[in-house]
Amino acid sequence: MNQDQALIEILNHAIELEYGALFLMPQHIARLGQSELAAGLRKAVRDELNHAEATASIIVALGGVPKADFKLLRPMETPEEMLRVHLAGEKQSIALYREAEMKASRPEHQRVLRRLLSDEERHQQMFTSLLARLEGAKDTPA
Numbered sequence: 665m666n667q668d669q670a671l672i673e674i675l676n677h678a679i680e681l682e683y684g685a686l687f688l689m690p691q692h693i694a695r696l697g698q699s700e701l702a703a704g705l706r707k708a709v710r711d712e713l714n715h716a717e718a719t720a721s722i723i724v725a726l727g728g729v730p731k732a733d734f735k736l737l738r739p740m741e742t743p744e745e746m747l748r749v750h751l752a753g754e755k756q757s758i759a760l761y762r763e764a765e766m767k768a769s770r771p772e773h774q775r776v777l778r779r780l781l782s783d784e785e786r787h788q789q790m791f792t793s794l795l796a797r798l799e800g801a802k803d804t805p806a
């Protein structure tokens with residue numbers, strides 16, 4: 665497998681994660697109502713849509729075909745579970761975009777991938793601190 669094919673494979677995996685987030689986030693937002701967590705997810709979901717588009721564009725530019733094997737995901741019940749599932753997704757995305765950035769040979773693709781990486785790192789930070797606050801609130805006696 666050459667470098668571009670390896671990159672296409674990584675990016676197709678990244679698109680699967682983006683679709684997973686895009687599928688779950690609106691359902692979680694609806695269940696959460698008006699809350700800080702819902703507001704955070706609402707911001708992130710716009711980024712994820714942009715990421716799915718940007719990732720697919722790189723695949724096409726490399727002569728590949730964007731395709732995602734989408735697994736049907738079940739929405740989570742509690743805010744903690746929601747945060748954990750999105751946090752896990754961000755971590756996987758960070759690992760993939762890091763690997764993709766190293767494999768990318770065109771500067772314009774490296775630039776895009778660095779932007780996606782920094783978005784995911786921001787999401788990871790946001791979900792981590794929201795989860796810490798949620799867990800802290802649970803431990804504090806009423």
Ligand SMILES: [Fe+2]
Nearest residue numbers: 682711712715
């Ligand atoms: Fe993303």
Ligand SMILES: [Fe+2]
Nearest residue numbers: 754783784787
């Ligand atoms: Fe993200």
